[in-house]
Amino acid sequence: MKKIEKYKEVSSLWIEYKSGLKYYILKKLKNEDLADELSHEVLMKIYNSCCSGNEIKNIKSWMYQIAHNTVIDYLKSENKFTNEVTEKFESDENNTYEEAEKFLEPLIKLLPDKYALPLLLSDIEGVSQIEVSKKMNLSLTATKSRIQRARKLLKEKIIECSNLEINAKGRPISIEIKADCKPLKKNPKNNN
Template sequence: MGAKSVTTPNCDVPALWLEHKNALRNYIYKRVKDEEITNDILQDVLLKVYTFCLSKSGVLSLKSWLYQIAHNTIIDYYRKNSGPTSLAKDIQIAEEEENFAFKEAVEYIEPLLNFLPKEYAEPLRMADLEGLKQAEIAQKLNLSLSATKSRIQRGRTLLKAEFITCCHLETDTSGGIISFQIKDSCTPLQALKKKN
């Protein structure tokens, strides 16, 4: 029951909308550069927020959640309304826009890597953060290619487990992150968050 009372205010749609409507309008207009389209998309965002709030009990990071809904609605608009030649370009532009929750989560990848054993953290860091090819990593770490691949895969599995242990992630139906929050129980990341 206690958790319900924390999340319920998140779905006070009129108050939520009054607080964020202008910022969302600016966010959308900056991307579509058309007043009428902006108003259409903003209306769709409101409907999605209302529908979500009727069916669920709220989210942890309102700002990230709202902007992710706006972002996804812009992409949906382009998919429905662009001509076949400009569709791919328009979707690509829309999808390149920032995903706030994802960016917030990415900030904690490096610290979470430090929780992993070095034998897995180092090849994973080189592959996923530095963008090195697996053959190059194998050479630098004096490992066989198959051992390098295995350690990177194992590192990803361990990193995912650390994320689940330390963070609360909410995803949309396609797996995109819509909300990110560090759990109170994860003291190392909480301490890091306070520094930032």
């Protein structure tokens, strides 16, 4: 009975994520038929893994990791996995970082100024924490504390405002701003 419940759970997850997974595969391979075929393979891998007893902490990320590995397996089986393909995958990862950067500053600006300014200087502009402490007339300890607090607050805003997919290594696969991100909608500084 438990297996049937697991399969039903996987079915509902698949319905929710199948178009995103197919798009991810299509983006990598640029072939609609192949994306359909590999999407079905991903589904079968997900079904086969669902009852393995292993705890999965982030199901969505796990599903994207399966799709990613399925694409790599396909390319290897076709002898198409070359350094050029590896560079493309790394380039896609860098594009995800670039996409994230576009909305990080507006989210940082939502933080109280006493946290936003040191974080912007340190993490965005690359100013050393010692220089930040001098510019803000704070002790180094207070500066470090504010930057750490700002990072935590920013993480909360990112979780609230985006769907961030990461792989098993903690690297971003894709990022998408939620349509209902209230902080970005309410932010008067963000009306461009």
